[in-house]
Amino acid sequence: MVMRLTHTLAPTLKETPAEAQIVSHRLMLRAGLVRQTAAGIYAWLPLGLRVLRNIERIVREEQDAIGAQEMLMPTIQSADLWRLSGRYEAYGPEMLRIRDRHDREMLYGPTNEEMITDLFRQSVKSYRELPQMLYHIQWKFRDEVRPRFGVMRGREFLMKDAYSFDLDYPGAVVSYRRMMLAYMRTFRRLGLKAIPMEAESGPIGGNLSHEFIILAPTGESQVWYDAAFERMDFSAAAISHESATDLERFFVDMTTHYAATDEKHDEASWARVADKREGRGIEVGHIFYFGTKYSAPLGLAVAGQDGAPTALHMGSYGIGVSRLVGALIEAFHDDAGILWPDAVAPFPAAILNLKVGDAACDRVCDDIYAKLAGNALYDDRGERAGVKFADADLMGHPWQIVVGPRGAAAGIVELKRRSTGERHELGIDAALARIG
RNA sequence: CGGGGCGUGGCGCAGCCUGGUAGCGCGCGUGUUUUGGGUACACGAGGCCGCCGGUUCGAGUCCGGCCGCCCCGACCA
Known part of the structure; x- marks a missing residue:
């Protein structure tokens, strides 16, 4: 389209x-990606939604690649489940509580540990069915x-949350490392430099809790890290997510170098x-490992090899x-607007018809428009x-195909790379080839 | 939740102190003009001044209450 x-x-x-x-926030509003409704x-407008979908797609592909199964859990949950874990009371006013017409207590889910634990408990009975990882991409509240910073800290937000189920701690460690690998691959594909930083692990202890921080000059927190992270290559072929040895080596690489936010920084x-x-x-x-925190109170246990019930280790x-x-x-932005990485841009290219109504311009644009089916926003x-230049820069399409009366008659267009500002005058097919 | 601020055409704002029938820029429509980095001119459309109540001959303006939104802090995917 x-x-x-x-x-x-x-x-x-x-x-x-x-x-x-x-x-x-400014650029999302100015570029017409979103509008605030409360x-x-x-609300995600067409261009914003396309970016959201692109990110979702990459996240999904990398989850699938490590064997996680996609599912979809509801946004509205029953309070009863949350009473079992004790979080209905513990969560406080951050939880949006709702009553239905029968006066039953419901809530708009802020996360899904209780629900997935209960679903898993209903059907999985034997250690033979383990390990498993499940995830969904769903709106949370x-x-x-x-609330502030636009979608960076909204009340409603789209989150990918995954849950791992293992028979024991060593198994859970493998799941944890596997997910860490998927995260590094995901962020790299998005064009981001992400660094895993050890985070508060809560009552469970250990070092199995990491935050993934991406570097951005306007980021909200100060971070300190070893330059080794900038040299790391997480190329997909290098590490097998099925090899415990590969995963351990990867995990060691990720965690031996220094990286910390304000909270954990140690001089x-x-x-x-x-x-x-x-x-x-x-x-x-x-990402974090939390052992039997939910499996124990919610009664998630399977028969082990000896036939005895064992509470599952989850993350x-x-x-x-x-x-x-x-x-x-x-x-990724500059004074003029957004600089979308190719992988997430709403469209790879914008076609700028500088003189709508000019026969040559219209003809060349129509030609490009047809050849790029599905891959361009045509400024007609x-x-x-x-x-048009200002809006295209603002919206941040990686490529701009500028069609003006000067070149159109000769079948020449100007191709501009948004991130570098480079421009080249090219024939139509050469320009399209460059965009790929 | 503590502290501060703001609600006036789609967006950014003035008017409020010193009540008298709502204004500017951008945007939008029409026409002319211009034609490779937000053109110029003319005409035009568009507002129960957040809501409710009070004071007054008269309220965008004064008083009370409510709602919404933003900023700083504490808190957080």
Whole structure:
């Protein structure tokens, strides 16, 4: 589906809405990706949705690649399950509580540990069925006291959450490392530099809790890390997610170098780092092992080899999908607008018809439009060139195919790479080949 | 939840102190003009001034209550 801008809901703004403070929020509103409908709640307009879907797709592919199974759990949950784990009381006002017409207590899920544990318990009875990993990509709601930063900290947000089930601790460790690998691959494909940083592991202890921080100059927290992370290559072929040995080597690589946020930063350890790097970061993922925290109270146990019931060791793994849209913009923008990485851009290219109505321009644009089926946003508005350039830069398409009366007659277009500003005059087919 | 601020055409704002029938820029429509980085001119459409109540001959403006949104802090995928 090629979209014609004249018939697309992509309302760009010249001025910055007063409520937006940080750059990603401003640009998301100005580029017409989202609109706020209530505090911390956003409607995703066509272009914003395409970015969200692209991120989702990459996340999904990398989850599938390590053998996680996709499912979909509901947004509305019964309070009863949460009473079993004790979290109905513990969660506090951040949980959106609802009553249905029969006065039953319900809630809009902030996460799904209880539900997945209960579902798994109903059907899995033997150690022979383990291990398993399940995930879903679903909207969550946390009634933040103070939503801010646009989709970076909304109340409603799209999250990928995965859950692992293992018979014992060593098995859970393998699952944990496997997921860490999937995360590194995911963030790299999104064009981001992500660094796993040890996080609070709660009552379980150990070092099996990591936050994934991406580097962005406008990030919300200060981070300190070893430059070794910048040199690491997590190429897909190098590590097998099925080899416990590969996974251990990978895990050691990931965790021996220093990396910390404000909360965990330690000057003594920092002093021993040879090649220091400091920067700003945004948390986009979190993985942790929590043992039998939910399996025990919810009665999730299977028959082990000896026939005796064993409570399962679980872990959960989140990626903030909608937050990533904002985080990506924080990482990739300039004064003119967004610089989408190719993998997530709403469209790889925009076609700018600088003179709608000019026979040659229209003909060349129609030709490109047909050849790019599905891969371009065609600016067919009767606007001046400057307006089109400004909007294309703002929206951040990786490539701009500029069709003006000067070159169109000769079948020449100008191809502009948004990220570098490079421009080349090329024949139509040569330009299309460059875009790939 | 503590502290601060703001609600006036789609967006950004003025008007409120010192009540008198709502204004500017951008955007939108029509026409002319311009034609490779947000063109210029003319005409035009569009607002129960967040809501409810009070004071007053008269309320966007004063008083009370409510709702919504934003910022700083504590908190967080």
